[in-house]
Amino acid sequence: MEAPSIHVAFQNVQKSYDGEILVVKDLNLDVEKGEFLTMLGPSGSGKTTCLMMLAGFEPATHGEIFLNGQPINNQPPNKRGIGMVFQNYALFPHMSVNENLAFPLQVRGMKREEVTERVDRALGMVELGGFGGRRPAQLSGGQQQRVALARALVFDPQLVLMDEPLGALDKQLREQMQYEIKNIHESLGVTVVYVTHDQSEALTMSNRIAVFNDGVIQQLSSPDDLYERPQNSFVAQFIGENNKLSGMVTEVNGDSCTVKMGTGEVITAAAINVAGAGQPTTLSLRPERVEIAPDEGALPNALQGQVKDLIYHGDHIRAVLQVADTSEFVVKVPNNVGHKVLSKGENVTVGWQIEDCRALDHMDV
Amino acid sequence: MSDAAATSQSTPRDALLVASDGVPLKVKLAKTTAAARRRAFLLTLPLVLFVLISFVFPIGEMLVRSFHNPVGGNVVPAFAESIAKWDGKGLPSEEVFEVFVKDLARARKVRDVGKTVGNLATRVNYEIPGSRSLITKSARKVGKIKNPPYKDALLAIDKRWSNPHVWLVLQRATTDYTLSFYLAALDRRYDKTNNIVQADELYRIYIPILLKTLWLSALITFLCFMLAYPVAYLLSTLPLRTSNLLMILVLLPFWTSLLVRTTAWIAMLQTQGVLNDVFVSLRLIGNEDRIQLIYNQTGTIIAMVHILLPFMILPLYSVMKTIPPSYMRAARSMGASQTYAFIRIYFPQTLPGIAAGTLLVFILAIGYYITPALVGGNDGLLISNLIADHIKSTLNWSLGAALGSILLVIVLMLYWLYNRLVGIDNLKFG
Ligand SMILES: Nc1ncnc2c1ncn2[C@@H]1O[C@H](COP(=O)(O)OP(=O)(O)OP(=O)(O)O)[C@@H](O)[C@H]1O
Ligand SMILES: [Mg+2]
Numbered sequence: 001m002e003a004p005s006i007h008v009a010f011q012n013v014q015k016s017y018d019g020e021i022l023v024v025k026d027l028n029l030d031v032e033k034g035e036f037l038t039m040l041g042p043s044g045s046g047k048t049t050c051l052m053m054l055a056g057f058e059p060a061t062h063g064e065i066f067l068n069g070q071p072i073n074n075q076p077p078n079k080r081g082i083g084m085v086f087q088n089y090a091l092f093p094h095m096s097v098n099e100n101l102a103f104p105l106q107v108r109g110m111k112r113e114e115v116t117e118r119v120d121r122a123l124g125m126v127e128l129g130g131f132g133g134r135r136p137a138q139l140s141g142g143q144q145q146r147v148a149l150a151r152a153l154v155f156d157p158q159l160v161l162m163d164e165p166l167g168a169l170d171k172q173l174r175e176q177m178q179y180e181i182k183n184i185h186e187s188l189g190v191t192v193v194y195v196t197h198d199q200s201e202a203l204t205m206s207n208r209i210a211v212f213n214d215g216v217i218q219q220l221s222s223p224d225d226l227y228e229r230p231q232n233s234f235v236a237q238f239i240g241e242n243n244k245l246s247g248m249v250t251e252v253n254g255d256s257c258t259v260k261m262g263t264g265e266v267i268t269a270a271a272i273n274v275a276g277a278g279q280p281t282t283l284s285l286r287p288e289r290v291e292i293a294p295d296e297g298a299l300p301n302a303l304q305g306q307v308k309d310l311i312y313h314g315d316h317i318r319a320v321l322q323v324a325d326t327s328e329f330v331v332k333v334p335n336n337v338g339h340k341v342l343s344k345g346e347n348v349t350v351g352w353q354i355e356d357c358r359a360l361d362h363m364d365v
Numbered sequence: 366m367s368d369a370a371a372t373s374q375s376t377p378r379d380a381l382l383v384a385s386d387g388v389p390l391k392v393k394l395a396k397t398t399a400a401a402r403r404r405a406f407l408l409t410l411p412l413v414l415f416v417l418i419s420f421v422f423p424i425g426e427m428l429v430r431s432f433h434n435p436v437g438g439n440v441v442p443a444f445a446e447s448i449a450k451w452d453g454k455g456l457p458s459e460e461v462f463e464v465f466v467k468d469l470a471r472a473r474k475v476r477d478v479g480k481t482v483g484n485l486a487t488r489v490n491y492e493i494p495g496s497r498s499l500i501t502k503s504a505r506k507v508g509k510i511k512n513p514p515y516k517d518a519l520l521a522i523d524k525r526w527s528n529p530h531v532w533l534v535l536q537r538a539t540t541d542y543t544l545s546f547y548l549a550a551l552d553r554r555y556d557k558t559n560n561i562v563q564a565d566e567l568y569r570i571y572i573p574i575l576l577k578t579l580w581l582s583a584l585i586t587f588l589c590f591m592l593a594y595p596v597a598y599l600l601s602t603l604p605l606r607t608s609n610l611l612m613i614l615v616l617l618p619f620w621t622s623l624l625v626r627t628t629a630w631i632a633m634l635q636t637q638g639v640l641n642d643v644f645v646s647l648r649l650i651g652n653e654d655r656i657q658l659i660y661n662q663t664g665t666i667i668a669m670v671h672i673l674l675p676f677m678i679l680p681l682y683s684v685m686k687t688i689p690p691s692y693m694r695a696a697r698s699m700g701a702s703q704t705y706a707f708i709r710i711y712f713p714q715t716l717p718g719i720a721a722g723t724l725l726v727f728i729l730a731i732g733y734y735i736t737p738a739l740v741g742g743n744d745g746l747l748i749s750n751l752i753a754d755h756i757k758s759t760l761n762w763s764l765g766a767a768l769g770s771i772l773l774v775i776v777l778m779l780y781w782l783y784n785r786l787v788g789i790d791n792l793k794f795g
Pocket of ligand 2: 163
C-alpha cells in the first residue's frame with residue numbers, strides 16, 4: 001500500500017514498442033494528491049509514452065503503475081476516471097461544444113438536467129458561456145483549447161493529464177492559458193500531470209518538474225531547485241541559459257573542488273557531481289551570476305576574458321566572451337545606472353562565487 | 366455624440382468600394398482576373414470538346430430517340446399527314462384509305478435504309494404483336510388496287526383492316542413524337558380506345574427487372590459496405606508500408622483482365638468448381654446437391670461484390686485515414702467503452718466516406734452490364750442487359766433508349782436524394 005497522499009506511482013516501469021529499444025527505462029515516480037507535476041524533456045524522450053501508459057492506452061512492458069494505491073495495469077482506460085487534454089485537443093468535430101462536454105456525462109448515465117447544468121458550469125469556468133452551440137471548427141485555437149480543458153474537467157476527475165496542451169498556441173495566448181490552467185488547478189485541487197518541452201512553461205506552472213532524457217528522469221525537483229541546483233550537466237544545459245567549462249578535477253575538498261582548465265587556469269567550484277580527483281568534469285555557471293570586472297580579491301574566482309560580441313536586449317546586454325577554452329561564454333550585464341560599458345575586443349576580468357559554479361558530470365562538446 | 370453620428374451617416378457602410386482611379390473595385394478585380402480565367406478555360410477546351418462529342422451528344426441523342434421515332438412518318442409521309450387529322454372514332458374515311466393504299470404501294474418500291482415497308486411493319490408490330498405480316502402482305506397486294514372504293518379493296522386483302530385498333534396504332538406509329546416506348550419500358554400500353562393500361566401479365570418484364578436491379582444493387586452495396594468497412598479500418602490503422610501492400614491486393618480486381626477474372630470466377634464457383642469441392646470435402650454438402658453458384662443471381666451478386674468492392678474501400682479508407690486515433694482515445698478517457706466510443710465518435714466521422722462509397726457502388730451497380738452478362742445466367746440479368754439486348758439484337762433502339770433514360774432519371778433522383786440527406790459537399794471520394 002502507498003501512503004494515502006500519493007495519487008499516482010510508477011514503480012520500475014519500462015516500456016518498449018519494438019522489443020529492441022527501451023523508450024522508458026526504469027521509471028520511478030510518485031505524484032502527490034493535488035500536485036502539478038510537469039514532465040519536461042526534449043522530443044522523443046518518452047514523455048507522451050509515460051502519459052499514455054498512465055491513461056491506459058499503452059501497456060507497460062514491465063513494472064506497475066498505481067492509482068490511489070491500486071495497481072491499474074489491467075484496468076481499461078475508460079475505468080480509470082482520468083481527464084485528458086490532448087495536444088490537438090481531440091474535440092469531436094461532428095458535435096457542438098455542448099455535445100462535446102456532455103459526452104463524458106452521458107457516458108456516466110447522468111440525467112439531462114444535470115448534464116445541462118454541469119456543461120454550463122464548465123463552460124462558465126473557461127469563460128466560454130454562449131459558445132455551446134458552435135462546432136469546434138468555428139472556434140479559435142485558444143477557444144478550442146479551453147473547450148478541451150473544460151471537457152477534461154467536466155466529469156470531476158481527480159487526475160488530469162495534459163500532453164502539450166498549449167503547443168499550438170502563439171506566445172501571448174500561451175502565457176494567458178498557462179495562467180488560467182494554473183488558476184483552475186488551484187481552485188479545483190485536482191492532480192495534474194503535464195507534459196511540455198517548453199521550459200518556461202514548466203518553470204512557471206509546476207510544483208515539481210521531472211526532467212526526462214532518453215527514457216530516464218534526470219532530475220525531479222521544484223522549479224527553483226531545478227534552475228539553481230541542477231544535479232547533472234544535462235539538466236543544467238536544458239534548463240535556462242548555461243555556461244559550460246570543461247576541465248580536470250585536481251582536488252576534492254569537502255563540498256568544493258579545484259578544477260584545472262585545458263588552458264591552464266584553475267577554478268574553485270562546488271563539487272556536486274564529480275567522480276573524484278583526476279576525472280574530467282563540466283562546470284556549469286549561469287550567465288547572470290557572473291560579474292564583469294570585479295574588485296580585485298572580492299571573488300574567489302577571477303579569469304581573463306576577451307569580449308567577442310555584444311547584443312543589446314534593452315534591460316540587459318548580453319556579452320559573449322572568450323574565456324578559457326570556450327568562445328561562447330555569456331555574461332548578462334544589467335542595464336543599470338553606471339553599469340560597465342564594454343566594447344568589442346576589450347580584455348576584461350570575469351569573476352564568480354564558488355557556490356554559483358557547479359562541477360557536474362563530464363559532458364562532451 | 367451627434368458629431369459621430371453625422372460622420373457615420375456621410376459614409377454609409379454599403380458604399381461602393383472604389384479603386385484609386387475611381388473604377389469600382391469589383392469591376393477592376395474582374396478585369397484583372399478575366400485573362401487568367403480565359404486561359405484556364407482554353408486549357409480545359411480539349412476535354413470539354415471530348416466530353417461533348419463522346420458523352421453529351423450520345424446521351425442527348427439517346428434521350429431524343431426515346432420519344433422521337435420518325436420511321437413511320439418516313440415510310441408513308443402522305444398517309445401520316447392525312448391520318449393525323451382523324452378523330453380516332455370508327456374507321457378512317459375513304460380518302461384516308463385512298464392515301465394509305467397509294468402511299469403504301471409507292472413505299473414498296475423504296476429501298477432506302479430506314480424507309481422501307483419493313484420498317485413500318487416492325488414499328489407497328491411493337492404495339493400489336495403479330496401484325497407484321499398484315500403490313501407486309503398488304504403492301505405486296507395494294508399495287509393491284511386501281512379503282513375506288515379503296516376501303517373495300519383493302520378489307521378484301523385482309524379482314525384485320527376493319528379493326529379500328531389497327532388504325533389507331535397506325536396513327537400513332539406515323540407520328541414523329543411518341544410516348545409508346547416509355548409506356549413499353551414501364552410495362553404499359555395503349556388499349557383499343559387509346560387509354561393507357563397495364564400490359565398483360567405475360568408481357569410485364571421491364572418493371573420487375575428494374576425492381577430486381579434496384580434490389581440487387583442495394584444488396585450488393587450493402588454487402589460491399591459490410592466487407593469494406595473493417596478492411597478500410599484495418600488499412601487506415603496499419604503502418605503505411607503494410608497498408609500500401611494490402612491496398613494492392615484490394616486493387617487487384619481492377620488490374621486483372623476481364624477474361625482472366627471471369628475464368629477465375631468460373632473455376633471457383635461452378636458446380637464442379639473449387640468452392641463446391643471444398644464444401645463437399647468438408648462434408649458440408651453432399652456430392653449430389655452441389656450448390657449452383659454461377660450463371661444465376663448468386664453468381665451476379667458474388668462477382669459484382671468482388672469487382673465493386675474497391676469503390677467502397679477507397680473512399681472509406683481515405684476518410685478513416687484522416688481520423689486521428691486521439692478522438693477514440695479522448696472518448697475512452699472520458700469513460701466510454703470501445704463499442705460506445707465507436708458508435709458515437711468514430712462511425713459518425715466516417716459517414717462522408719460511407720455516403721460516397723454507397724453512392725458510387727450503387728450507381729455503378731444499377732448500370733452494370735458485362736459481369737451479369739457473363740456470369741448471371743438467366744435470372745441474374747439486370748436492366749442494362751435488356752437495354753443492350755434492344756440495342757444489339759432486337760434493334761429496337763427507341764425502347765432501349767427509353768429504358769436507358771429511365772435508368773438515368775433514377776440515378777439523378779438518387780443523387781438528388783443524397784444531396785438532400787448527406788449534402789454533396791460532404792461526400793468524400795478520395
Ligand atoms: N506507437 C509507437 N510505436 C513505436 N515507437 C514509438 C511509438 N510512440 C512513440 N515511439 C517512440 O518512442 C520514443 C518516445 O516517444 P514519445 O512520444 O514518448 O516522446 P515525447 O517525449 O512525447 O516526444 P515529443 O516531445 O516529441 O512529443 C520515440 O523515440 C518514439 O519514436
Ligand atoms: Mg509527446
